[in-house]
Amino acid sequence: MNLREHLFWSTLLAVSLYPRRPFAAASLIAGGVLIDLDHLVLYISRTGDWSMSGALHYNRYRNLFPDRHDNRPRYGSLRSWLHQPLLVLPPLWMLAYRRAWLQPLVIGITLHLVLDHLPLPFIWAAYWRSGGRCARCGTANHVEVYRRPCPSFRKMRWIVLCRRCADKRLWYTENSAHV
Structure with missing residues (x-):
């Protein structure tokens, strides 16, 4: 908030x-x-x-x-x-x-x-849906749930990413693939 x-x-x-x-x-x-x-x-x-x-x-x-x-x-x-x-x-x-x-x-x-802490159920749902793995590279090491833009809907989505994928600038661009 x-x-x-x-x-x-x-x-x-x-x-x-x-x-x-x-x-x-x-x-x-x-x-x-x-x-x-x-x-x-x-x-x-x-x-x-x-x-x-x-x-x-x-x-x-x-x-x-x-x-x-x-x-x-x-x-x-x-x-x-x-x-x-x-x-x-x-x-x-x-x-x-x-x-x-x-x-x-x-x-x-x-x-x-x-x-x-109201969004916690959405955060846990995203984590369990992903199986505890990064949505971009598939690793299970040091993953966290982030809010990221989804360009096709112009909305924010909860997504599980490892720190390396979360830090990449490509993830923020319009032509990146979002889950």
């Missing part, structure tokens, strides 16, 4: 849960959006670019359909351990149980992680 979608759903939940508590509503919205600051930190560490405009520009083009001459770098997943619900949520909920003022913030973080 992108920033606008997280902001929309966090605001909707905040207004519905805390209509007369603006601090609690703001905390929920902050928890639902600001957890994505880890993407900025990872972007800086991978590129060396400290500008916010560079990070926002990268975020705009990274999921667009590249054309034949697009050779801009794509850095893969910019998710840190903060986006692992089983690591983050249990300690946060234990802390929020003891400190009631933290509950809206933890609700916002929980909402964010739920929204980020």
Whole structure:
């Protein structure tokens, strides 16, 4: 999900849960959006670019359909351990149980992680459909499920690729074969 979608759903939940508590509503919205600051930190560490405009520009083009001459770098997943619900949520909920003022913030973080992990059934379906092998070269070594453009439908599709095939620029071009 992108920033606008997280902001929309966090605001909707905040207004519905805390209509007369603006601090609690703001905390929920902050928890639902600001957890994505880890993407900025990872972007800086991978590129060396400290500008916010560079990070926002990268975020705009990274999921667009590249054309034949697009050779801009794509850095893969910019998710840190903060986006692992089983690591983050249990300690946060234990802390929020003891400190009631933290509950809206933890609700916002929980909402964010739920929204980020909604596509998991599609990811697992693509993995099982492929038999755990790369759709391009057939290897079973170091495969991951990626979202890639499908030029014939101009949609994104979930596809299993090894790291070598995922990094090839040919995979992004209009005349490459997509599964």
